[in-house]
Amino acid sequence: MGVDLFGAPVLPGLAYGEGIVGVAEQADLIAAIDAAGLAPFRFQGWLGKRLTASFGWSYDFDRGRFGAADPLPSWLLPLRARAAAFAGLAPDDLVQALLIRYDPGAGIGWHRDRPQFEHVVGISLGEGATLRFRRRRPGGFDRASIDLAPRSVYHLSGEARHGWEHGIAEMAVTRWSITFRSLSEAGRRVAG
Numbered sequence: 203m204g205v206d207l208f209g210a211p212v213l214p215g216l217a218y219g220e221g222i223v224g225v226a227e228q229a230d231l232i233a234a235i236d237a238a239g240l241a242p243f244r245f246q247g248w249l250g251k252r253l254t255a256s257f258g259w260s261y262d263f264d265r266g267r268f269g270a271a272d273p274l275p276s277w278l279l280p281l282r283a284r285a286a287a288f289a290g291l292a293p294d295d296l297v298q299a300l301l302i303r304y305d306p307g308a309g310i311g312w313h314r315d316r317p318q319f320e321h322v323v324g325i326s327l328g329e330g331a332t333l334r335f336r337r338r339r340p341g342g343f344d345r346a347s348i349d350l351a352p353r354s355v356y357h358l359s360g361e362a363r364h365g366w367e368h369g370i371a372e373m374a375v376t377r378w379s380i381t382f383r384s385l386s387e388a389g390r391r392v393a394g
């Protein structure tokens with residue numbers, strides 16, 4: 203659920219909506235992701251269990267470097283337009299797309315997205331997942347979570363984007379996601 207019993211967002215800066223992708227379109231998107239040349243996510247020499255492909259811009263976690271990647275494929279553009287509209291952005295603002303397939307046993311550990319990026323708009327395909335949030339406080343963590351339905355969209359900005367870490371626990375089923383990102387001020391400086 204994207205809202206609590208009183209209709210307030212779970213976190214400031216976290217927005218959620220269902221049905222941004224249709225049922226038949228979902229199958230096409232999953233097939234396109236699987237055909238997009240996914241490679242195991244690499245982190246300082248380690249191979250992660252999730253498979254990824256980046257377009258527009260990428261952050262190479264192996265080398266700690268941010269740089270240009272292949273342009274977004276045309277099949278992503280209609281979805282990018284809807285993702286931008288959901289987030290109140292222009293389609294062209296979302297200059298990066300990250301495709302991920304999480305096979306059984308794969309998840310994504312606690313992190314904040316790279317500071318070169320600003321807005322994050324994520325679409326879940328195939329299966330739902332629980333997106334978990336935590337924020338350190340004296341003596342422990344504040345925690346929050348949101349259940350993401352298949353074919354749903356979430357937008358991280360402001361406090362949810364910058365003030366909290368997020369992650370998705372390992373799951374027993376395969377899930378695909380597409381995340382679109384805009385550049386931050388820092389990202390625009392690097393992009394020139």
Ligand SMILES: O=C(O)CCC(=O)C(=O)O
Nearest residue numbers: 300302310315324379381
């Ligand atoms: O799969 C998702 O929806 C989350 C991905 C994520 O947090 C990221 O790539 O930074």
Ligand SMILES: [Fe+2]
Nearest residue numbers: 313314315368
């Ligand atoms: Fe993230």
